[in-house]
Amino acid sequence: MSDGLALDNVSVTYRQPGGRRLRAVHDVSLAIEPGEVVGLVGESGCGKSTLARAICGLESLSSGTASFEGHPITRLGLRRRPTPLLRAQMVFQNPYASLNPRRRIGAQLEDGRRIHPGRAPSVVELLDQVGLESSAAQRFPHEFSGGQRQRIAIARAVATGPDLLIGDEPIASLDASLQARIATLMRSVALDAGASLLFISHDLSVVRLIADRMVVMRAGEIVEAGPTEQVWSGPQQAYTKRLLAAIPKADGRGELPQLLP
Numbered sequence: 460m461s462d463g464l465a466l467d468n469v470s471v472t473y474r475q476p477g478g479r480r481l482r483a484v485h486d487v488s489l490a491i492e493p494g495e496v497v498g499l500v501g502e503s504g505c506g507k508s509t510l511a512r513a514i515c516g517l518e519s520l521s522s523g524t525a526s527f528e529g530h531p532i533t534r535l536g537l538r539r540r541p542t543p544l545l546r547a548q549m550v551f552q553n554p555y556a557s558l559n560p561r562r563r564i565g566a567q568l569e570d571g572r573r574i575h576p577g578r579a580p581s582v583v584e585l586l587d588q589v590g591l592e593s594s595a596a597q598r599f600p601h602e603f604s605g606g607q608r609q610r611i612a613i614a615r616a617v618a619t620g621p622d623l624l625i626g627d628e629p630i631a632s633l634d635a636s637l638q639a640r641i642a643t644l645m646r647s648v649a650l651d652a653g654a655s656l657l658f659i660s661h662d663l664s665v666v667r668l669i670a671d672r673m674v675v676m677r678a679g680e681i682v683e684a685g686p687t688e689q690v691w692s693g694p695q696q697a698y699t700k701r702l703l704a705a706i707p708k709a710d711g712r713g714e715l716p717q718l719l720p
């Protein structure tokens with residue numbers, strides 16, 4: 460039995476207009492241990508977000524199982540509505556997706572803390588963890604820079620006391636000079652909170668910086684996975700080699716081009 464998250468042969472299929480079926484995630488098996496940081500990479504449309512949503516119980520599995528500490532991730536709760544067993548929180552590319560523009564930061568962090576009372580530090584401690592002054596609690600999201608807003612979104616996710624934090628391209632909209640800093644912050648905040656981190660990014664260099672393990676997806680399937688340095692310096696699959704070769708050499712960073720025909 461796994462202590463953490465285990466996906467076994469998970470598939471997610473979408474019904475497209477006209478009745479066509481699209482297999483966005485196909486036969487994916489993945490385990491994330493407590494306190495582990497996993498980087499998920501692959502080009503646009505390969506199924507990374509779909510996999511993240513499936514982990515959060517937001518997509519029905521067309522086949523396979525997802526479990527946490529050996530139990531199915533969703534179970535029937537009161538009024539037979541599925542309730543998640545895994546406390547997973549997502550941080551998105553656009554921090555406004557997780558922040559209410561009309562509420563003060565302190566109130567939003569308090570809302571998060573109320574979801575699982577007693578699991579998260581105080582609002583002041585949360586702000587401190589993400590490098591913001593306690594006075595930020597009195598302000599509104601639009602009063603911050605993009606990087607600061609993403610720090611707040613990370614604090615908001617951690618305020619709920621998650622078992623697993625998922626960053627779905629959380630650095631993609633940030634200035635290049637901030638990307639590594641925010642990614643590193645996300646890693647340390649997640650681990651300090653006792654959570655694992657699934658970090659989805661196009662930026663393999665940043666994934667190398669923060670992930671213990673790297674998972675490569677292509678067209679809905681995992682094509683390669685292993686300890687980050689092993690995948691980075693000795694990729695086994697031609698596709699991974701092409702992804703790594705596509706990283707601009709000048710600063711070792713940048714967006715991946717489309718590689719599929």
Ligand SMILES: Nc1ncnc2c1ncn2[C@@H]1O[C@H](COP(=O)(O)OP(=O)(O)OP(=O)(O)O)[C@@H](O)[C@H]1O
Nearest residue numbers: 473474475481483502503504505506507508509510
């Ligand atoms: N709700 C949906 N209904 C139908 N098709 C969908 C839906 N969501 C995603 N798809 C399709 O599923 C495939 C995988 O999409 P997904 O968003 O998971 O990819 P991704 O790897 O996260 O891409 P990106 O890096 O651009 O965010 C794509 O072909 C997409 O068009």
